[in-house]
Every structure is written in C-alpha cells, then in structure tokens.
Amino acid sequence: MHDLTPQLVEQVQQARAEQTPLQIVGGNSKSHLGRATQAQPINVAGHSGIISYNPTELVIRARAGTTIQELESVLAEKQQRLPFEPPQYQGLATIGGTVAANQSGPARPWFGAVKDSLLGLGLINGYGEAMLFGGQVMKNVAGFDVTRLQTGAMGGLGLITEVSIKVLPQFNVNKTLVCELNLQAALKQMQVWGNLSVPLSGMCYWQNKLYVRLQGSVAGVEETCKVFCKALPLVVLEDELAQNFWKKVTERELLVAQEKQIMWRWSGPSSAPSNALDNTEFINWAGSERWALTTVSDATVVNPHVTQYRGGDRSHNVNPSINAHDQALQQRIKHAFDPDGLFNVGRLYSWL
Amino acid sequence: MDALSNSNHRLFMAALAMCLPPSSIIVSQESQRPFECDGLAVYHQLPMVTVLPETLGQVQEVLRLCSEHGVPLVPRGAGTGLCAGAMPHAHGVLLVMTKFDQILLIDQDTATARVQPGVRNLALSEAAAPLGLYYAPDPSSQIACTIGGNVAENSGGVHCLKYGLTVNNLLQVTIVTVTGELVTFGGDGLDEPSMDLLSLVTGSEGLLGVVVEIKVKLLPRAPRVQVLMAAFDNVISAGDAVAALIGQGIIPAGLEMMDHLAIKAAEDFVKVGYPTDAQALLICELDGTDAEVEEQLAAVSLCFSDHGSYQIRVAKDAQEAAALWQGRKSAFPAVGSISPDYYCMDGTIPRGQVAHVLTRISELSQHYGLAVANVFHAGDGNLHPLILFDASIEGQLDQAEALGGDILTLCVDVGGTITGEHGVGLEKMPQMPYQFGDAELAQFRRLKAAFDPSDLLNPGKGIPTLKYCQEYRSLQHA
Numbered sequence: 101m102h103d104l105t106p107q108l109v110e111q112v113q114q115a116r117a118e119q120t121p122l123q124i125v126g127g128n129s130k131s132h133l134g135r136a137t138q139a140q141p142i143n144v145a146g147h148s149g150i151i152s153y154n155p156t157e158l159v160i161r162a163r164a165g166t167t168i169q170e171l172e173s174v175l176a177e178k179q180q181r182l183p184f185e186p187p188q189y190q191g192l193a194t195i196g197g198t199v200a201a202n203q204s205g206p207a208r209p210w211f212g213a214v215k216d217s218l219l220g221l222g223l224i225n226g227y228g229e230a231m232l233f234g235g236q237v238m239k240n241v242a243g244f245d246v247t248r249l250q251t252g253a254m255g256g257l258g259l260i261t262e263v264s265i266k267v268l269p270q271f272n273v274n275k276t277l278v279c280e281l282n283l284q285a286a287l288k289q290m291q292v293w294g295n296l297s298v299p300l301s302g303m304c305y306w307q308n309k310l311y312v313r314l315q316g317s318v319a320g321v322e323e324t325c326k327v328f329c330k331a332l333p334l335v336v337l338e339d340e341l342a343q344n345f346w347k348k349v350t351e352r353e354l355l356v357a358q359e360k361q362i363m364w365r366w367s368g369p370s371s372a373p374s375n376a377l378d379n380t381e382f383i384n385w386a387g388s389e390r391w392a393l394t395t396v397s398d399a400t401v402v403n404p405h406v407t408q409y410r411g412g413d414r415s416h417n418v419n420p421s422i423n424a425h426d427q428a429l430q431q432r433i434k435h436a437f438d439p440d441g442l443f444n445v446g447r448l449y450s451w452l
Numbered sequence: 453m454d455a456l457s458n459s460n461h462r463l464f465m466a467a468l469a470m471c472l473p474p475s476s477i478i479v480s481q482e483s484q485r486p487f488e489c490d491g492l493a494v495y496h497q498l499p500m501v502t503v504l505p506e507t508l509g510q511v512q513e514v515l516r517l518c519s520e521h522g523v524p525l526v527p528r529g530a531g532t533g534l535c536a537g538a539m540p541h542a543h544g545v546l547l548v549m550t551k552f553d554q555i556l557l558i559d560q561d562t563a564t565a566r567v568q569p570g571v572r573n574l575a576l577s578e579a580a581a582p583l584g585l586y587y588a589p590d591p592s593s594q595i596a597c598t599i600g601g602n603v604a605e606n607s608g609g610v611h612c613l614k615y616g617l618t619v620n621n622l623l624q625v626t627i628v629t630v631t632g633e634l635v636t637f638g639g640d641g642l643d644e645p646s647m648d649l650l651s652l653v654t655g656s657e658g659l660l661g662v663v664v665e666i667k668v669k670l671l672p673r674a675p676r677v678q679v680l681m682a683a684f685d686n687v688i689s690a691g692d693a694v695a696a697l698i699g700q701g702i703i704p705a706g707l708e709m710m711d712h713l714a715i716k717a718a719e720d721f722v723k724v725g726y727p728t729d730a731q732a733l734l735i736c737e738l739d740g741t742d743a744e745v746e747e748q749l750a751a752v753s754l755c756f757s758d759h760g761s762y763q764i765r766v767a768k769d770a771q772e773a774a775a776l777w778q779g780r781k782s783a784f785p786a787v788g789s790i791s792p793d794y795y796c797m798d799g800t801i802p803r804g805q806v807a808h809v810l811t812r813i814s815e816l817s818q819h820y821g822l823a824v825a826n827v828f829h830a831g832d833g834n835l836h837p838l839i840l841f842d843a844s845i846e847g848q849l850d851q852a853e854a855l856g857g858d859i860l861t862l863c864v865d866v867g868g869t870i871t872g873e874h875g876v877g878l879e880k881m882p883q884m885p886y887q888f889g890d891a892e893l894a895q896f897r898r899l900k901a902a903f904d905p906s907d908l909l910n911p912g913k914g915i916p917t918l919k920y921c922q923e924y925r926s927l928q929h930a
C-alpha cells in the first residue's frame with residue numbers, strides 16, 4: 101500500500117544517467133511471455149494499493165503493482181468485476197503487467213479486452229518523467245490515446261505507475277452448458293451463437309466438447325438456455341465443475357505444455373477453418389483464439405496469426421514478423437517515449 | 453507555415469495536375485467556399501487548393517507531393533466536425549475523402565464490415581440491416597458524417613454507453629502516412645502481440661495519417677428494444693437518477709438527458725409529445741432478450757420514480773420509440789432554430805458530478821447573460837451545453853467562447869475532460885494546457901513527430917506547440 105512513484109522516477113533517472121537498460125518486473129508471473137532478455141530489474145510490485153474506488157461511478161483507480169487478486173476481491177465486496185476477466189496467476193499478476201501484456205480472459209469477445217475497460221494511466225517515460233493520460237471518466241478524446249497504446253506494449257514504452265479501469269456489476273446468474281460435438285460442428289455453432297444478442301460470456305471447445313457459458317439476468321439466461329438446448333443436446337454443468345473449468349481457462353491452466361513442448365497461440369477470425377492452426381488442442385473466444393502444442397523441433401513462427409506463446413527457443417522472435425516500414429514506425433514510437441532504450445528492450449521483438 | 457513562393461506554387465500545382473484528374477482539383481475561391489469550415493462555422497479559412505481523389509494511389513501521390521514540397525495537408529470527411537478539425541490551412545491542401553464511399557464487404561459469419569473512409573455512418577447500418585446487424589457508434593450526425601471522420605475523432609453516440617465509442621468497435625485501420633506509405637494497424641483477430649497502434653490512430657484527428665480503409669465490428673440487433681421517457685421537475689433529481697441507475701449496475705443501451713430549454717426547443721421543432729413543463733427529461737433505451745428487457749424495464753421505472761419522476765412514458769411501439777428519439781436527435785438543429793447562433797460544448801465529467809456541474813453552468817450562464825440549453829449523453833457523463841448567442845451582436849461571440857472556456861475548465865476541475873467525443877481540433881487548443889502538464893504535451897509532440905516529423909498533417913490543431921504552451925503558462929502567471 102505504498103506510493104513509490106518518486107523512487108521509481110529516481111531509479112529511471114539514474115538508469116538513464118548510467119545508461120543501464122531495465123526490465124520492468126511486476127508480479128513476475130508472465131516471464132514466459134515475450135522474448136528472453138537480460139537487464140536490471142526495476143520492481144513495481146511494491147508500488148501497490150487502490151487509490152480510489154467509487155462503486156457508483158463504476159471506476160477503480162489503482163497503483164500498477166496492485167495484484168489482480170486484490171482488485172477482484174475489493175470489487176467483489178461491492179458485487180462488481182473487471183470486465184476483461186484477466187488471469188491472476190497464483191495471485192502474482194499485477195494490474196500494470198496485465199495491461200502491458202494485454203491479458204484478457206474467456207469473456208473477451210463479449211466484454212472486450214483490457215483496452216476496452218481502460219480509462220487512463222500513469223506512465224514514467226525514458227526521460228524519467230511521471231505523466232498522466234486519460235482519466236476516470238467514460239469518454240475522453242483530448243490528446244493522443246497514450247493510455248490504450250500501452251496495452252500489448254509489454255512495458256517497452258515506459259513504466260506504468262497507475263491505471264483507472266471501468267468496472268461492471270457481477271452477473272446475477274451463471275450457467276454452463278456442455279455437449280459432445282465434432283470440431284467442425286462446434287466451430288460453426290460457436291460462430292452462429294457468438295453473433296447473437298444473448299447473454300453469452302464464454303464459448304470454447306476442449307476435448308471434443310463444446311462449453312457455453314451464459315451469464316446475466318436470471319430471466320435472460322433461462323430464456324437463452326432453453327433456446328440453445330433445443331438446438332443441441334446440451335446439459336447443464338454442475339456449478340462447482342463449471343467454476344473450475346472457467347477458472348482454468350482464465351488462468352491458462354487447461355492446456356499444459358510438457359517439458360520440451362511449445363505452446364502456440366493463434367489469434368484470428370472466428371470463421372477460419374478448423375485447420376487454421378496445426379495441432380489445435382483448445383479453442384477459446386468462440387473460435388477467435390486457438391491453442392496448439394508441438395515439440396520443440398517444429399518451432400517456427402510463420403503464420404501471421406501465430407505467437408510462440410510459451411516454451412522453445414526464446415532468443416529469436418516469438419511473435420509474427422512485421423515488414424521493415426512498420427518496424428521503423430514502431431522504433432520511432434519507442435524512441436518518442438524511451439530515447440535511450442531503457443525499458444524492456446527486445447522483449448516484444450528483437451528489433452524493438 | 454509559410455506560403456509557397458510563386459515558382460514553387462506553380463511547380464506544386466503542376467505536379468498535382470499530373471496525378472489527379474481535373475475534376476478532382478478545385479482552386480477557385482467560389483467552388484472552395486463550401487469547404488472553408490466544418491460544423492463549427494465560426495472558424496473558417498480557404499485552402500490553397502482542395503482535392504477530391506478517387507483512388508488510393510492518388511491519395512498516396514498527393515501525400516508524397518505534400519511531403520516533397522513541404523505543403524501542409526488537412527484531411528476532411530463530411531465536414532460535420534464540431535471542433536474546426538477539418539478547417540483548411542491557408543497555405544495547404546484540403547484532402548476531401550468523400551469519393552471513397554464504398555462498403556467493400558459485409559461478412560455475416562464474423563459480423564464485420566470493411567469500408568472506405570467516405571462511407572456515411574448511417575449508410576453502413578442500413579446496408580447491414582438485412583443481415584440483422586448494425587454498426588453501434590451512432591453520432592447524432594450519422595446521416596452525414598463519414599466513418600473515416602468517426603475514426604479520426606473517435607466519435608461516440610447515444611448507444612456508446614453500452615457498446616462503446618468508435619475505438620471499441622474497430623478491428624483494423626489502414627492509413628496513408630505523410631510520406632505516402634500504406635500502414636495497417638490491427639488485424640482480423642481480436643488482438644495482436646504489439647503496442648496498440650490501432651487505438652493510437654483512433655481519435656488522432658488527422659494528425660498522424662489519412663485513414664483510407666476501416667474494418668469494423670457489427671452487432672446483432674437485439675430481439676427487443678424498449679424506449680422510455682421520464683420527466684422530472686428539476687435537473688438535480690434527473691442527474692441523481694442517472695447516477696443511481698448506473699450505480700445499481702443497470703447499463704441501458706442509451707441514457708440521454710435534456711433540460712427545459714432543450715425540451716421546449718425540440719418539441720417546437722419536431723412535435724413528438726415531450727412534456728414542455730418538464731425541467732428535465734431522461735430518454736432511456738433498453739435492449740436484449742424479451743425477458744431481460746422486461747426485468748430491466750421494471751427496475752428502471754422504479755429507480756426513476758424513486759428519484760421523483762412525475763411522468764414515465766414507455767413507448768408502445770417502434771413508431772413511438774422513434775419519435776422519442778427523434779426529439780433528442782434533432783435537439784441541436786432545434787436549438788439552432790430558437791437562436792441565431794449556438795455554440796456546442798463537449799466536456800465529460802464523473803456521473804456523480806452531473807447535478808453540481810449543471811447548477812454551476814446555470815450560474816455561469818447568468819453571469820455571462822447568455823442562455824445555455826443542455827442536451828447530453830447522461831449515462832456517460834458527457835455534457836453538451838449549447839450556448840445561445842447572436843454573432844451579429846458585437847462581442848457576443850467572444851462572450852460565448854469565454855463562457856464555453858469556463859465550462860470546460862469546470863469539467864477538468866471536477867475530474868473530467870475538455871472533450872468526450874468532438875475532439876480538440878483548433879477550437880479547444882486553449883484548454884489543452886489546462887488539462888495536461890508540460891511533460892504530457894511534450895510526449896504528444898514527440899509521438900506526432902514519430903509519424904510526421906515536419907508537422908505537415910493538420911498542423912496547428914489537436915496538440916499545442918511548445919511556444920503555444922509557454923505563452924499560455926506566462927499568461928496564467930501574469
């Protein structure tokens with residue numbers, strides 16, 4: 101529960117003076133993401149605590165080192181939730197790291213990604229200046245959207261000191277429906293249902309079964325449940341089993357990579373055919389996110405939709421390649437924030 | 453930026469004539485007149501030349517030429533903007549994108565559409581309607597404004613309370629950079645392993661590049677849509693009702709508020725049956741399945757009557773619903789009909805501050821002796837105070853601008869922002885240093901330079917220069 105902004109600013113300024121590259125460490129929960137890099141850690145986890153929370157405004161503002169676990173438990177007291185359902189990673193994940201790594205859970209297609217709930221943030225740039233962008237209000241178009249720009253930047257544009265997030269009420273009811281289905285049929289069904297105006301918050305395919313999560317008002321869920329059960333022989337999954345299942349999906353614990361295995365993540369159009377990603381084992385986001393496992397020897401990033409998510413050689417690029425002109429633009433943007441290349445150099449791409 | 457010398461001007465115009473058909477180049481003052489301003493007509497300026505290219509190659513060529521000759525360029529869509537963002541540059545090119553009006557693809561499977569930037573906002577929803585789909589961000593100007601302009605302004609609308617602004621409904625945007633190169637941000641999936649450049653260009657007001665293609669998310673029409681209207685005898689209660697409703701966790705598809713002056717103007721203008729004795733009116737739209745809407749309708753009605761609404765009217769059919777909306781959607785022109793001129797502000801504040809800020813605005817209105825009508829996106833806390841004035845009366849425009857400036861700084865003081873959806877443009881430059889510190893403004897300028905090092909794209913708008921800020925600060929301290 102400390103405001104360490106002055107100390108963090110000082111550390112960045114010192115690193116700048118000494119030209120020491122830094123790697124920003126939040127909860128250290130996602131070290132498997134991105135490329136492997138060597139640099140002096142700058143620790144944000146201690147810079148934590150909720151700055152303000154006004155349930156009737158549906159806004160929470162917290163320091164970057166605050167864990168997702170803490171945020172979610174504070175929100176739960178007021179029956180509210182983070183719309184993008186991020187992983188907690190054993191309670192380690194911080195909100196700063198979650199924003200930087202753009203981590204959203206199974207509700208993503210219906211309730212948006214991190215950026216969709218992000219209202220504002222604080223950032224220390226490579227000049228060692230603490231800045232504030234956006235704010236706590238729902239709509240704000242003054243100046244460039246530096247706030248949302250940070251999502252997915254993996255900390256390469258600066259150190260996030262605080263974030264303001266739009267929150268939503270918890271659902272009145274949860275219901276998960278399951279049935280056995282072949283892959284093609286499941287993909288088609290997810291697409292059809294995914295485009296309906298019904299209280300959906302998750303649809304995935306795992307071990308030959310289609311899982312459908314309905315969340316919302318009692319009446320809306322019941323009504324949709326009836327309609328869906330007419331179309332397919334779905335059964336209602338028992339509450340505890342359902343909770344465990346979605347928790348595993350959120351925490352990315354469903355599909356587990358063995359030693360020497362590589363986990364691949366595909367992010368593309370839900371209408372893509374079932375063979376869009378070789379060796380697909382798990383399909384999330386109604387077909388928009390797909391996961392595969394291979395052995396190390398197969399490892400290459402060729403498909404523009406595919407990321408080498410976990411495992412394998414992480415000294416080469418693990419993200420899809422980008423043309424030279426776009427690379428140069430991203431390098432200029434990085435330079436605009438971090439002229440000396442202090443923050444997380446090479447974490448996202450070897451050239452950034 | 454200075455005018456080109458005579459010889460350079462000749463060279464530039466000759467080069468332009470090489471890459472565009474004659475029908476795409478407008479030079480006469482007469483013919484350029486319709487392009488001298490956007491929806492905020494008090495700011496106007498004729499450009500050096502206006503061009504209306506027809507192909508992507510022509511757009512790239514125009515940008516290359518401008519880069520080569522150091523000529524400023526201002527992109528323009530339909531010119532409905534309300535911040536003088538599309539106002540031309542005296543020594544520059546005005547690039548009008550309205551000929552790019554094709555919907556390239558509507559994909560029912562993924563509920564997405566690919567469009568050119570000159571497609572009108574409403575035209576997309578109309579085209580998607582037979583498939584049961586629509587494009588959610590719906591500015592009140594949707595009949596006229598372009599999707600390219602919407603992207604450039606990150607526009608909102610009455611439905612963005614539930615479905616988000618333009619930025620929340622985009623999948624991909626392709627721009628032409630100042631050097632004429634094509635760059636695409638976003639993709640056909642739901643995310644990318646990259647900094648979020650798609651969000652950065654959204655709302656960048658034509659300062660970072662020219663938007664030439666857009667892929668948007670479409671939404672399914674809800675099985676049931678229900679509109680209701682609630683009348684209040686004071687604005688404070690209506691404001692509190694809004695905060696209470698959202699606080700309860702009910703997020704309507706739209707929740708709009710009008711005050712007495714706006715209600716009367718709208719009713720006189722379109723005659724939709726608004727209670728003209730009301731001091732405040734809330735228009736609320738609920739959508740979802742039948743059962744969901746029934747449940748919410750009961751909760752909303754209860755909340756409004758608990759907060760003192762003396763009349764609640766639930767639209768019986770689509771026709772009545774459309775009428776209730778029509779009053780709201782015509783509110784700007786309606787106010788225009790009762791006053792020679794009006795000036796529309798766009799601050800956003802925390803919802804809980806609505807009552808306080810409205811009270812303060814009415815005090816300011818009295819102080820300046822100018823009437824203010826309020827029509828706004830109450831659910832989002834996005835205010836649109838309309839300042840009534842008469843530009844033909846000496847000094848009234850200055851008074852209106854001063855009052856507007858005070859309203860914007862008031863919004864910042866209560867934790868809000870100077871613009872929720874209309875953008876900064878030329879108009880709100882004076883308030884930028886009030887909302888942002890020097891470090892943030894310098895960061896914006898470096899970001900701009902990463903795209904446009906010579907400051908040719910829409911110069912003098914959106915982001916104040918260092919010199920501008922220094923003058924602003926010295927005035928503050930004087």
Ligand SMILES: Cc1cc2nc3c(=O)[nH]c(=O)nc-3n(C[C@H](O)[C@H](O)[C@@H](O)COP(=O)(O)OP(=O)(O)OC[C@H]3O[C@@H](n4cnc5c(N)ncnc54)[C@H](O)[C@@H]3O)c2cc1C
Nearest residue numbers: 124125126127128129130131137164196197200255259260
């Ligand atoms: C001594 C040490 C050595 C390490 N060596 C390696 C290594 O060789 N290879 C490797 O891949 N990882 C390494 N890591 C781990 C890595 O730096 C962290 O895991 C980092 O990802 C932050 O963890 P986190 O849980 O907050 O991140 P998450 O919270 O998992 O964050 C994910 C991403 O966000 C960034 N981030 C986190 N907080 C912020 C913030 N407030 N502002 C901006 N960006 C933020 C992180 O830098 C990271 O890029 C090392 C960590 C330590 C402590």
Ligand SMILES: Cc1cc2nc3c(=O)[nH]c(=O)nc-3n(C[C@H](O)[C@H](O)[C@H](O)COP(=O)(O)OP(=O)(O)OC[C@H]3O[C@@H](n4cnc5c(N)ncnc54)[C@H](O)[C@@H]3O)c2cc1C
Nearest residue numbers: 529530531532533537591592598600601604607608658663
């Ligand atoms: C009656 C009325 C009601 C309105 N209601 C709303 C509302 O409810 N919500 C709302 O958000 N706005 C509203 N507006 C404001 C305006 O309609 C929006 O800002 C709209 O998005 C502007 O679109 P346009 O095509 O007219 O753009 P223009 O006015 O032509 O341009 C706007 C800005 O975008 C830039 N631009 C335009 N096209 C491109 C392009 N292809 N590439 C790069 N830059 C480009 C211009 O340089 C300029 O800075 C309203 C305006 C009016 C007149």
